Amino acid sequence: MVADTNAELPSLIARAQAGDAAAFGELYTRYAKFILRYMYVRTREPELAQDLTQEVFIRVIKGIGGLQYRGEKLFLGWLYTIAGNVLVGQARRRQIAASSLDDTAEVTDPHGQDAVASLFERLSLQHAIAQLTVEQQHVLMMKFFGDMTNQEIAATIGKTEGAVKALQHRAIQALQQILEQESGEQLMSKALGSADIA
Amino acid sequence: MIRHNQQQIGLIEALDIALNRLLRGADIDECLSLYPHLAVELEPLLRVAGMVRAEMTQPLPPEMERWLATGAQEFAALADQMLARRHARRNLFKPLRKAAVQRVLVGALAVTVLLASIDTASAQSLPGNPLYVWKVAREDLTLSMTSDPVQRSKLHVTYARRRLLEISEMLARNTAIDPQALKEPLSLLSSHIRGAVIESRDMDVADVSVDVAVLIDEVQTALSRLASKVPEASPLLENVQEQINPVIEPIASPVPIATASPVSSLSPTTPVESPTTVEVTDPETAPQTERKPERVDAATPIATPPPTSRPPRPSPTPGQIEPTASSAPVLTATPVSRSPTATPSPLVTATPTATPTALPTEVPPTEVPLPTSTPLPAATLPPTATRIPPTEPPSASSTPQPPPTARPPRPTATPRPTATPTLVPTATLAPTATPTLAPTETPAPTATPTLAPTETPAPTATPTPVPTITPTLAPTLTPTQTPILTPSVTPTEEAGQPTMTPSSSESSGTPTPTPGASGADDAGL
Numbered sequence: 001m002v003a004d005t006n007a008e009l010p011s012l013i014a015r016a017q018a019g020d021a022a023a024f025g026e027l028y029t030r031y032a033k034f035i036l037r038y039m040y041v042r043t044r045e046p047e048l049a050q051d052l053t054q055e056v057f058i059r060v061i062k063g064i065g066g067l068q069y070r071g072e073k074l075f076l077g078w079l080y081t082i083a084g085n086v087l088v089g090q091a092r093r094r095q096i097a098a099s100s101l102d103d104t105a106e107v108t109d110p111h112g113q114d115a116v117a118s119l120f121e122r123l124s125l126q127h128a129i130a131q132l133t134v135e136q137q138h139v140l141m142m143k144f145f146g147d148m149t150n151q152e153i154a155a156t157i158g159k160t161e162g163a164v165k166a167l168q169h170r171a172i173q174a175l176q177q178i179l180e181q182e183s184g185e186q187l188m189s190k191a192l193g194s195a196d197i198a
Numbered sequence: 199m200i201r202h203n204q205q206q207i208g209l210i211e212a213l214d215i216a217l218n219r220l221l222r223g224a225d226i227d228e229c230l231s232l233y234p235h236l237a238v239e240l241e242p243l244l245r246v247a248g249m250v251r252a253e254m255t256q257p258l259p260p261e262m263e264r265w266l267a268t269g270a271q272e273f274a275a276l277a278d279q280m281l282a283r284r285h286a287r288r289n290l291f292k293p294l295r296k297a298a299v300q301r302v303l304v305g306a307l308a309v310t311v312l313l314a315s316i317d318t319a320s321a322q323s324l325p326g327n328p329l330y331v332w333k334v335a336r337e338d339l340t341l342s343m344t345s346d347p348v349q350r351s352k353l354h355v356t357y358a359r360r361r362l363l364e365i366s367e368m369l370a371r372n373t374a375i376d377p378q379a380l381k382e383p384l385s386l387l388s389s390h391i392r393g394a395v396i397e398s399r400d401m402d403v404a405d406v407s408v409d410v411a412v413l414i415d416e417v418q419t420a421l422s423r424l425a426s427k428v429p430e431a432s433p434l435l436e437n438v439q440e441q442i443n444p445v446i447e448p449i450a451s452p453v454p455i456a457t458a459s460p461v462s463s464l465s466p467t468t469p470v471e472s473p474t475t476v477e478v479t480d481p482e483t484a485p486q487t488e489r490k491p492e493r494v495d496a497a498t499p500i501a502t503p504p505p506t507s508r509p510p511r512p513s514p515t516p517g518q519i520e521p522t523a524s525s526a527p528v529l530t531a532t533p534v535s536r537s538p539t540a541t542p543s544p545l546v547t548a549t550p551t552a553t554p555t556a557l558p559t560e561v562p563p564t565e566v567p568l569p570t571s572t573p574l575p576a577a578t579l580p581p582t583a584t585r586i587p588p589t590e591p592p593s594a595s596s597t598p599q600p601p602p603t604a605r606p607p608r609p610t611a612t613p614r615p616t617a618t619p620t621l622v623p624t625a626t627l628a629p630t631a632t633p634t635l636a637p638t639e640t641p642a643p644t645a646t647p648t649l650a651p652t653e654t655p656a657p658t659a660t661p662t663p664v665p666t667i668t669p670t671l672a673p674t675l676t677p678t679q680t681p682i683l684t685p686s687v688t689p690t691e692e693a694g695q696p697t698m699t700p701s702s703s704e705s706s707g708t709p710t711p712t713p714g715a716s717g718a719d720d721a722g723l
Contacts, residue, residue: 145254
């Protein structure tokens with residue numbers, strides 16, 4: 001997604017670390033779209049995603065002083081880690097996933113049954129991801145969203161490659177179980193609903 | 199279990215490889231075809247992964263893409279605020295730090311300058327001035343921080359001198375001084391004197407002890423001056439004297455000796471008593487009364503005489519003997535200082551008159567002899583002999599007429615010496631000293647003949663007496679002579695006296711004899 005060939009990034013980060021406001025503006029211009037999309041993918045709420053994106057970059061201002069530059073991918077992984085933490089905090093505060101899932105239960109999709117089904121799938125997936133551990137969420141996001149290798153993920157979260165592989169396996173397995181459970185409940189409720197109508 | 203673990207590990211590895219292929223665009227079936235034996239386990243996982251991948255690749259809605267520009271502006275504004283705050287904090291603390299350091303430095307400098315100026319100003323302060331407290335406190339602090347006794351003694355001397363200067367300054371500034379104003383400096387003065395003496399007592403540092411001795415003399419002078427100028431302060435001065443006397447006596451002892459003679463010499467009426475002043479030679483007991491006058495006259499001589507006079511003392515231990523022993527040394531000491539300044543000669547003349555009774559014991563020896571007699575005895579007699587015997591012979595020689603009068607006493611004394619003869623036997627053991635003394639004494643015999651007749655026939659009866667007389671003088675001086683005399687004397691003298699002799703004989707040392715004689719004199723007195 002992002003090529004690690006940017007030679008300006010180290011100096012840009014150095015300037016930001018020195019308190020240069022323009023450097024922060026430059027970093028925002030370069031990487032805000034990744035974080036915004038990430039937030040939107042995770043929340044599906046444009047305004048919330050925007051707010052959370054701003055929050056991520058505010059945390060960047062606060063925390064960039066302690067960053068040690070080791071490549072653009074790792075810098076991006078650092079940004080995703082912040083974003084994941086912001087999401088976790090947000091989820092705790094508002095229990096986004098649960099509420100959104102409850103809300104969506106009442107959604108009536110004007111585009112037909114398939115669209116409704118895909119929407120349910122999507123919301124179920126978001127809800128399932130939110131139920132993973134923080135580490136599992138980080139690994140999945142970096143792998144699927146950040147397009148990072150196991151080695152880069154391991155360097156970012158401070159684990160071994162084997163640990164990263166195990167984490168992604170357990171994360172996907174957990175998602176599958178959660179989705180199976182939720183789909184089973186939905187099927188059950190559908191079946192119950194059709195029975196009532198009949 | 200192991201097989202299960204291996205299968206699990208295989209599944210994890212297979213999933214990882216299949217995921218990487220899936221993310222590169224391969225479909226699920228392709229991935230599963232790589233691991234047909236794990237297809238059952240991998241398929242649901244790869245389907246979930248496909249869902250996640252599909253979810254993550256969702257593009258941003260166009261309105262959100264457009265928002266990015268707005269978001270950048272908002273963030274820039276937020277960043278500016280945050281950074282400005284951060285700068286403000288830093289800038290707030292920087293000058294604070296600078297200012298704090300500067301303030302501390304300026305404060306330290308100001309305190310140093312203030313203390314230095316206070317110190318300088320306090321040096322000129324006098325009792326009653328607020329800075330005087332600082333001055334005294336600083337001295338106390340310096341003293342408490344000094345552990346070396348020599349330095350402490352020097353500091354005490356210095357501070358005592360400061361107090362003296364302060365007192366003299368007060369006297370110079372104000373004629374009517376409130377005695378209470380003198381209380382503090384006098385109290386400090388006495389404590390510093392005590393400190394100086396006590397610190398220097400156990401030391402062998404000459405300059406310190408001399409310093410202390412000079413200081414004591416200065417103090418005495420100053421106190422007497424103060425007493426004359428501010429009579430109301432006499433209770434305070436007495437108090438100071440009481441405080442310092444116990445410690446300065448050992449040091450001041452020489453002073454009284456030297457002064458005693460002048461005092462006595464100045465008062466012709468006291469020739470008889472002047473010998474009693476010999477008591478002064480026992481400075482430990484009664485220096486106070488005599489001291490004041492003494493100091494005024496003779497301060498310097500004090501130093502030299504005492505050392506010379508002291509050494510001889512130790513030998514004549516017997517209590518009775520002390521007076522004579524002390525008087526003897528006094529003679530040697532005083533002459534040096536006195537002869538030129540004071541009027542020793544008058545004394546000499548005086549003593550003879552009074553002497554008939556007293557002479558034998560004290561007066562002649564102490565002061566008179568040396569000036570006049572020194573020439574005669576000094577030449578012939580060795581220094582040791584001059585002390586005791588010379589006292590009388592010289593007097594005789596110097597004042598031919600008086601001697602006769604003086605002689606009588608000797609005869610009187612002789613009887614006692616006769617007692618000593620009995621002792622002689624014991625003395626015989628120490629003949630070494632006799633030779634020296636005997637010759638010295640011999641002159642005395644010449645005089646004795648004349649005297650002997652006057653008082654006691656016994657001496658006259660003793661042709662031998664000539665020698666016997668010498669014993670009286672010498673016996674006291676040296677038992678050595680006694681050997682010769684003893685035979686002759688013993689017959690002449692009473693048997694009762696032997697009791698006395700033993701005591702003197704005990705002191706058998708050649709010097710002791712003199713005490714014996716003196717003791718006889720004392721008894722006569």
